[in-house]
Amino acid sequence: MTDAGTTQAGPTEGIGYFERFGVTEGIISRTLSTALSRGGEHADVYFQHRVGSDIGLEDGAVNRAYASVELGVGVRVVKGDQTGYGYTEDLSLDALLECARTAAAIADGPARPGPERLHLARPLPDRYPLRRPWGEVRPEEKLPLVAGLNARAFAADPRVRKVNVFLRDESGVVLVADSTGRIVEDRQPMTLLYLSVLAEQGGRREQNGYNVAGRAGFEFYTPERLDRVVRVAVARTAILFEAGAPPAGEMPVVLAAGSSGILLHEAIGHGMEADFNRKGVSIYADKIGKPVAKSFVNIVDDADIAGARGAINVDDEGNAAGTTHLVENGVLATYLHDAISARHYGVSPTGNGRRESYRHPPLPRMRSTYMLPGPHKKDEIIRSVKRGIYCVNFSNGQVNIGAGDFTFYVKNGWLIEDGKLTRPVKDVNIIGNGPRALELVDMVSDDLAIDEGGWTCGKDGQSVPVSQGLPTVRVASMTVGGRGT
Amino acid sequence: MSDLLDVTRRAAQLALASGAREASAGSYRARHVEVAWRDGRLEKVTEATTRGLGLDLYVDGRYASVSTSDLRPEALERFITDAVALARTLSPDPHRRLPDPAQYAGLPDVDLDLLDQSYQGLDAGARRDAAQAMEDAARAVKGAEAILSVTTSVSDTSGESALVHTNGFEGARRATDFWTSAEVTVKDPDGRRPEESAASGGRHRAALESPDAVGRRAAERAVARIGAVKGASAVVTMAVDARAAGRLVGALFGPLSAASIQQKRSFLEGKVGAQVGSVRLDVRDTPLVPRGLGSRRYDGEGLPARAFPVFERGVLRNQYVDCYYGRKLGLAPTTARASNLAWALGERSPAGLLADLGEGVLVTGFLGGNSNSTTGDFSLGVRGFQVRGGRLAEPIGEMNVSGNHLELWSRLAAVGDDPYRYSAMRTPTLVFEGVQLAGT
Numbered sequence: 001m002t003d004a005g006t007t008q009a010g011p012t013e014g015i016g017y018f019e020r021f022g023v024t025e026g027i028i029s030r031t032l033s034t035a036l037s038r039g040g041e042h043a044d045v046y047f048q049h050r051v052g053s054d055i056g057l058e059d060g061a062v063n064r065a066y067a068s069v070e071l072g073v074g075v076r077v078v079k080g081d082q083t084g085y086g087y088t089e090d091l092s093l094d095a096l097l098e099c100a101r102t103a104a105a106i107a108d109g110p111a112r113p114g115p116e117r118l119h120l121a122r123p124l125p126d127r128y129p130l131r132r133p134w135g136e137v138r139p140e141e142k143l144p145l146v147a148g149l150n151a152r153a154f155a156a157d158p159r160v161r162k163v164n165v166f167l168r169d170e171s172g173v174v175l176v177a178d179s180t181g182r183i184v185e186d187r188q189p190m191t192l193l194y195l196s197v198l199a200e201q202g203g204r205r206e207q208n209g210y211n212v213a214g215r216a217g218f219e220f221y222t223p224e225r226l227d228r229v230v231r232v233a234v235a236r237t238a239i240l241f242e243a244g245a246p247p248a249g250e251m252p253v254v255l256a257a258g259s260s261g262i263l264l265h266e267a268i269g270h271g272m273e274a275d276f277n278r279k280g281v282s283i284y285a286d287k288i289g290k291p292v293a294k295s296f297v298n299i300v301d302d303a304d305i306a307g308a309r310g311a312i313n314v315d316d317e318g319n320a321a322g323t324t325h326l327v328e329n330g331v332l333a334t335y336l337h338d339a340i341s342a343r344h345y346g347v348s349p350t351g352n353g354r355r356e357s358y359r360h361p362p363l364p365r366m367r368s369t370y371m372l373p374g375p376h377k378k379d380e381i382i383r384s385v386k387r388g389i390y391c392v393n394f395s396n397g398q399v400n401i402g403a404g405d406f407t408f409y410v411k412n413g414w415l416i417e418d419g420k421l422t423r424p425v426k427d428v429n430i431i432g433n434g435p436r437a438l439e440l441v442d443m444v445s446d447d448l449a450i451d452e453g454g455w456t457c458g459k460d461g462q463s464v465p466v467s468q469g470l471p472t473v474r475v476a477s478m479t480v481g482g483r484g485t
Numbered sequence: 486m487s488d489l490l491d492v493t494r495r496a497a498q499l500a501l502a503s504g505a506r507e508a509s510a511g512s513y514r515a516r517h518v519e520v521a522w523r524d525g526r527l528e529k530v531t532e533a534t535t536r537g538l539g540l541d542l543y544v545d546g547r548y549a550s551v552s553t554s555d556l557r558p559e560a561l562e563r564f565i566t567d568a569v570a571l572a573r574t575l576s577p578d579p580h581r582r583l584p585d586p587a588q589y590a591g592l593p594d595v596d597l598d599l600l601d602q603s604y605q606g607l608d609a610g611a612r613r614d615a616a617q618a619m620e621d622a623a624r625a626v627k628g629a630e631a632i633l634s635v636t637t638s639v640s641d642t643s644g645e646s647a648l649v650h651t652n653g654f655e656g657a658r659r660a661t662d663f664w665t666s667a668e669v670t671v672k673d674p675d676g677r678r679p680e681e682s683a684a685s686g687g688r689h690r691a692a693l694e695s696p697d698a699v700g701r702r703a704a705e706r707a708v709a710r711i712g713a714v715k716g717a718s719a720v721v722t723m724a725v726d727a728r729a730a731g732r733l734v735g736a737l738f739g740p741l742s743a744a745s746i747q748q749k750r751s752f753l754e755g756k757v758g759a760q761v762g763s764v765r766l767d768v769r770d771t772p773l774v775p776r777g778l779g780s781r782r783y784d785g786e787g788l789p790a791r792a793f794p795v796f797e798r799g800v801l802r803n804q805y806v807d808c809y810y811g812r813k814l815g816l817a818p819t820t821a822r823a824s825n826l827a828w829a830l831g832e833r834s835p836a837g838l839l840a841d842l843g844e845g846v847l848v849t850g851f852l853g854g855n856s857n858s859t860t861g862d863f864s865l866g867v868r869g870f871q872v873r874g875g876r877l878a879e880p881i882g883e884m885n886v887s888g889n890h891l892e893l894w895s896r897l898a899a900v901g902d903d904p905y906r907y908s909a910m911r912t913p914t915l916v917f918e919g920v921q922l923a924g925t
Contacts, residue, residue, distance in 0.1 A: 059813075066549070069560075070555075072535075082526065083528070085531040085533075106527065162749055198748065205749055206859060248921060249925065281634050281636075283677055285678070397853050398853030400852060402633075403679040407852050427855070428887070429854040429865060431885050479883060481864040481886070483888070
């Protein structure tokens with residue numbers, strides 16, 4: 001397929017990859033000058049070429065392939081908190097200038113000059129080096145991987161009736177240039193493998209699955225990882241035959257290490273995105289510097305987990321991206337900023353300005369969100385619970401930013417009775433209120449794990465890839481959406 | 486128009502020239518404008534003309550589906566050549582082919598009136614004025630002193646699309662849509678900042694409510710959220726308002742797809758002809774409604790659109806069967822996806838339903854949660870109001886409902902007279918008895 005970004009490594013200065021589409025410094029400079037022609041304070045252009053490929057298995061055959069190409073450019077003009085945005089799939093100078101004029105209209109004042117020359121602000125890291133870039137991987141290599149997982153899933157348990165496998169790879173390149181003269185290109189690979197299992201037992205059916213994802217090439221699929229995908233997908237399905245609904249109501253909730261980081265994503269992560277706070281619509285507005293959790297609670301949002309789905313070298317505004325501390329020793333520390341909110345608060349950008357594609361302006365978004373290890377032990381935490389639930393894995397979550405209510409949906413878990421895991425539970429939603437749930441985090445273990453799953457975060461109609469992690473954590477009380485008492 | 490159809494025909498022909506035995510090509514072009522307004526000034530203006538092309542390729546009994554926004558001629562030619570080569574590496578699939586040309590016959594000869602000819606006359610000032618008027622109306626409601634922020638949005642799209650199958654189907658359509666919405670955040674004395682919203686939309690600008698009405702409704706809803714409490718866990722009678730009800734209906738309709746059924750992931754498998762819900766569950770799929778948000782003359786596979794019953798007095802009558810999974814199941818296709826739903830409405834208004842209900846809850850919004858399409862189990866976060874003595878009482882939140890869809894729909898006790906106009910599902914208020922609510 002088309003070879004988006006197969007060769008270069010790490011972010012680079014200037015126009016390398018996009019030369020093939022006729023993009024020149026002259027075109028970018030004229031676009032930025034036009035963008036500032038009505039008094040905008042800041043402008044940027046975001047070129048994107050993303051080539052995706054999926055192969056799928058159903059009913060025993062690798063018999064479907066999907067391929068996609070996105071090529072386009074977005075032009076943004078910022079004045080204060082205001083944004084003008086235009087985008088197009090046509091990379092000609094005329095089309096870019098039309099977008100720039102559209103975006104420029106957000107401002108109404110004398111023209112400002114565009115950049116005199118374009119340059120890389122500073123060297124940027126390479127957090128996703130590839131050994132086997134997807135452009136070099138032939139379908140003949142992917143097909144046996146997918147077919148093999150099918151055979152192994154059927155072999156793993158005689159109750160398995162249907163298996164679906166999808167292998168996705170993406171080779172994307174973006175170019176960001178702005179009115180301060182910064183220019184950077186970044187190659188952004190991604191892969192995701194999903195195995196879904198349907199099993200039957202005594203006339204009942206259950207379905208579950210497992211997925212893994214990362215910014216990596218074909219080397220991501222080690223034998224150990226593929227073994228884990230099959231083992232976990234089948235085990236998580238089989239145990240559903242023994243599982244039931246937990247009781248309804250308030251009780252202690254213990255979150256297993258790993259994908260339970262969804263708690264942080266919903267309970268605090270979104271509420272800490274600075275756009276909601278500058279607008280005053282987040283329950284965390286006005287809380288910076290205040291205690292929000294016990295002193296052993298530390299929460300970060302991190303661009304720098306190499307190879308993670310949520311890793312980025314540079315954000316979609318061209319800002320360096322590092323580790324942002326949301327909660328330090330129990331105190332609310334830093335919002336997640338994009339350029340607009342950073343200017344609004346008079347702070348440095350945190351590298352959280354992200355976008356789904358060239359069709360969208362950037363927003364403050366999470367990357368890899370997790371809690372640092374704490375002073376307790378996993379066994380000690382489970383033993384401490386008289387009656388509650390232990391949540392192992394999750395399918396989705398959501399939050400109301402202002403009211404603070406958030407949910408996460410538990411696909412597999414256990415009932416805890418008298419300090420022991422007694423029976424499996426399934427398909428239960430848990431609901432809490434963000435700040436209250438943080439206050440109620442009263443035990444944190446030392447076993448932090450970053451989940452390897454393919455999490456996607458949605459906001460304002462934009463989806464971006466993220467990661468999350470957690471050590472084993474106890475929340476003293478949340479509402480469990482079970483049945484009966 | 487003919488221009489886009491020509492582009493689509495050429496792409497389909499290119500697929501044949503590149504080695505596909507047959508192909509379906511679909512393309513679109515759209516102009517989209519959105520004006521967002523917040524607290525007295527413009528927040529964001531987005532404007533774009535966008536395009537794309539998709540192809541289903543049938544190559545020597547194999548199948549690939551591809552899409553691109555890179556329509557430069559050489560790039561497109563290479564893309565299709567690569568896609569055909571990719572398809573050749575796959576296993577054959579005897580069920581993949583275009584519909585039989587005989588299935589294209591009977592395209593309804595109606596004008597669905599999906600294009601508002603006045604679209605071209607819109608200017609940025611009118612959008613901005615409407616956005617501002619929504620905020621002004623929001624800030625004029627009783628209790629507006631609690632308002633922290635108002636964000637409003639006015640957006641519209643004018644688009645055209647074309648679909649060409651190499652075995653004879655050709656279709657093209659143009660449509661507009663117009664949306665207004667307002668979101669209001671208020672200060673709760675305990676520090677929470679509850680938010681609520683309202684929206685209005687349609688194919689024609691005339692379908693929009695006045696900006697005042699939308700802004701006022703959003704603000705009244707937000708003010709009503711102040712002081713929300715978590716109620717006790719209990720089994721209750723639950724009314725779900727027309728706007729929120731789509732979430733439940735979506736979880737009932739998803740498992741009706743032939744893909745879910747063939748893959749054994751549907752709790753509704755084998756239920757055609759069986760009583761699935763109470764007699765109040767009575768819904769038709771109606772694709773030919775003039776100006777309908779889900780209206781169409783032909784579906785995504787080129788099959789002529791026709792109305793059919795989905796549930797009649799609680800009995801499942803039809804599933805959503807596309808050609809591919811229909812062949813796998815040995816079923817004749819209906820259509821792959823729902824168009825507009827038409828409910829057998831009740832005679833009671835929402836207020837009348839609450840009066841009948843007496844004691845229970847009204848759900849006005851869901852938060853997260855999920856439904857298991859294989860087993861029918863669901864667990865969903867809810868917010869809304871207690872209902873006491875047939876009237877709304879205090880707001881409730883941070884609560885959850887759980888159950889199984891087969892139980893839930895058999896306990897559908899009443900249906901309102903108020904279809905939600907701003908969704909193709911057109912759900913009315915629904916009342917269910919014996920629902921498990923989790924709270925304190």
